[in-house]
Amino acid sequence: MSRRLVRDPEPEDFAGLDIRRLRAELTARVDGEVRFDAGSRGAYATDASNYRQVPIGVVVPHTVTAAVEAVAVCREQGAPVLSRGGGTSLAGQCTNVAVVIDWTKYCHRLVSVDPAARTCVVEPGITLDALNSQLAEHGLKFGPRPATHSHCAIGGMIGNNSCGASAQAYGKTVDNVRALDVLTYRGTRMWVGPTDERRYQEILAAGGEPARLHRGARELVEEYADDIRAGFPHVPRRVSGYNLDSLLPENGFDLARALVGSESTLVTVLRAELDLVPVEAADALLVLGYPDICAAADDVPRLLAHCAPLQLEAMDGRMAQLMREEHVHADSLALLPEGDAWLFVQLGGESRADADERARRLLADLGLSEADRRVALSDDPAREQEFLQAREAGLGVASRPPDGRETWEGWEDSAVAPERLGDYLRDLKRLFAEFGYDHPSLYGHVGQGCMHTRIPFALRDAQGVAEFRRFLFRAADLVVSYGGSLSGEHGDGQSRGELLVRMFGERLVGAFAEFKTLFDPDNRMNPGKIVSPGPDREPHPVDGQLRLGPLWRP
Structure with missing residues (x-):
């Protein structure tokens, strides 16, 4: 297969983007709210992370069909696209210079429920608590439950591969997704899921973009299969990187699960078929x-x-x-x-x-x-x-501790095998002490080896930002030395994209870049997050686009 790597967009790439025409086309063709005012753009410029990027504009579609049309307009005008749920992301994956599609106001239907099969189909904007409330009459629920369950959206959980405390029993979101209705930036819409040989041959026989994408994914996993088996950490909470392991034949060549956790960098998720579990007696x-x-x-x-x-x-x-x-x-x-x-x-x-x-x-x-x-x-x-x-x-x-110090994400969800967690935490605490980061609290999902913390990084001056960056690289090397994962549930986004090569190595990060190129050859899906599709490029740096930083002025 010939693989053409694409590159991150530069500011000059958008010099020819006609913002007025983009707004006019979206307003004329999309059934929904189209917001290009400064207030709306400012409201969507941050998530729960350290990062801030002002979007080009915001679209709040009334229907899934309207969202498909919004992507079509963006494609015609060359504008990047970013899907957004509740905005609870902690790694910067929900902030970008793009047209943000907010699913939560209108596209939040529970489309169908099959109690016997314990499955349901949902639109991406439905919040977890709202879904589980509607499923309660059937004695069912969606298993993963992040702490933000009252306002995180299922689409965001899929994009992030969210977990929560209940993942101890029910697994990550990727373990509970049966199929996805997805849209590529170039306009191909298809349902994807586990693909046996018979189904694979049917897709190839039908031809078109679905055939190209499935064939490309098969060829990619065949080339990198041994690297994936050897290079992906065998820990309960590996959330970093693309889920190329889901494409392995022993895992059912499951394209839906491979797209879970891709943080809007590959496709737009329109609907999802989910596996459900019984509510505990x-x-x-x-x-x-x-x-x-x-x-x-x-x-x-x-x-x-x-x-x-x-x-x-x-x-x-x-x-x-x-x-x-x-x-x-x-x-x-x-x-x-x-x-x-x-x-x-x-x-x-x-x-x-x-x-x-x-x-x-x-x-x-x-x-x-x-x-x-x-x-x-x-x-x-x-x-x-x-x-x-x-x-x-x-x-x-x-x-925000009472002593007035500010604490931040950045190294807040690393994960190792549970049997190695105690020793890892001792070394992590020694690293805190070396950098003078006193009193970070430690808490989290120890049954799966995933720990949370908030660290008093000094993000308002140049020296503090430099130390923040140096700490992250040291911490990444530490968790890798324990065979662990940079992220155990919050994803990579910008917080960890630059660090992935320290966890997976150059060859597997190259495979991630090829997977990105396969689905998004124009690099218009949440560009600069997780991985950059080019041998001479890197994703946005961990200390770039900070909401504070040395130039911050209140």
């Missing part, structure tokens, strides 16, 4: 105390050897301190057992009594009892939810 929550977060992480493999939890979360004493200082979740904090770090183990059961018995059995297996001061076993469902909500509050609590 009952659950119990066990909280265990430890002297520090590293000791808590050390105990994770022992717990996993004795149970299959719905969630296995952790929180350190620093976060508890911040909650006390900010006067939030005080009742839950008062019930924490003795310790300066805690594991939250949620176990499911056929009934309340069954779930409680499983928790007590786990305690016995661990050589503990309810009388131990390091143990808290809740028999109150409302109280259990308060405990879990306290853990979910980590990002907000740690972002």
